[in-house]
Amino acid sequence: xxxxxxxxxxxxxxxxxxxxxxxxxxxxxxxxxxxxxxxxxxxxxxxxxxxxxxxxxxxxxxxxxxxxxxxxxxxxxxxxxxxxxxxxxxxxxxxxxxxxxxxxxxxxxxxxxxxxxxxxxxxxxxxxxxxxxxxxxxxxxxxxxxxxxxxxxxxxxxxxxxxxxxxxxxxxxxxxxxxxxxxxxxxxxxxxxxxxxxxxxxxxxxxxxxxx
Numbered sequence: 001x002x003x004x005x006x007x008x009x010x011x012x013x014x015x016x017x018x019x020x021x022x023x024x025x026x027x028x029x030x031x032x033x034x035x036x037x038x039x040x041x042x043x044x045x046x047x048x049x050x051x052x053x054x055x056x057x058x059x060x061x062x063x064x065x066x067x068x069x070x071x072x073x074x075x076x077x078x079x080x081x082x083x084x085x086x087x088x089x090x091x092x093x094x095x096x097x098x099x100x101x102x103x104x105x106x107x108x109x110x111x112x113x114x115x116x117x118x119x120x121x122x123x124x125x126x127x128x129x130x131x132x133x134x135x136x137x138x139x140x141x142x143x144x145x146x147x148x149x150x151x152x153x154x155x156x157x158x159x160x161x162x163x164x165x166x167x168x169x170x171x172x173x174x175x176x177x178x179x180x181x182x183x184x185x186x187x188x189x190x191x192x193x194x195x196x197x198x199x200x201x202x203x204x205x206x207x208x209x210x211x212x
Contacts, residue, residue, distance in 0.1 A: 056208045058181040059110030064102050066146035072133040080104040097126035109145040110153035114174050114182045121187045131187035135202045143206050155183045155206035162189050162200050181208035
């Protein structure tokens with residue numbers, strides 16, 4: 001059970017929050033994701049292989065309302081998070097550890113650019129939160145995002161990486177997707193520091209392969 005929570009779902013750059021940057025002609029994001037990550041157990045791992053599935057055409061904008069990841073038994077509502085007064089992404093609701101959250105100031109999943117979904121790995125009240133098993137995803141496994149227009153955007157996993165917070169590759173995670181619709185699913189990971197903070201982030205990279 002967790003002793004203490006942190007606001008460290010993703011890193012800050014040079015000790016400061018990285019603000020959202022709109023890149024001309026892209027929907028790329030550069031943000032510092034800040035959320036509550038409680039202490040717990042387990043380490044992240046890296047799987048870095050390109051997915052074989054061919055990218056699909058991008059979709060129009062539609063607010064996402066659910067994320068389904070069959071291979072790790074995730075079927076969760078999607079809340080929304082934005083930026084706080086300091087320009088830092090808000091944390092997902094601690095009272096809903098089994099929910100995930102879409103970053104509403106970025107692309108909707110299926111649109112051109114890197115859409116972001118975040119969620120807890122654990123919380124003080126819930127040792128196995130929505131993305132507890134996120135690091136177990138493998139290349140080509142599917143992520144479904146159910147959208148408000150009735151469509152489901154289907155993504156294939158390209159890679160699962162664990163990044164130390166002090167070396168978080170912002171450009172790689174949120175940079176130009178070259179016109180493709182991509183998805184980033186992010187939670188805490190790595191190891192616990194002495195002050196009970198996770199020292200890394202688990203990031204799933206995926207690209208759109210179709211819709212249902």
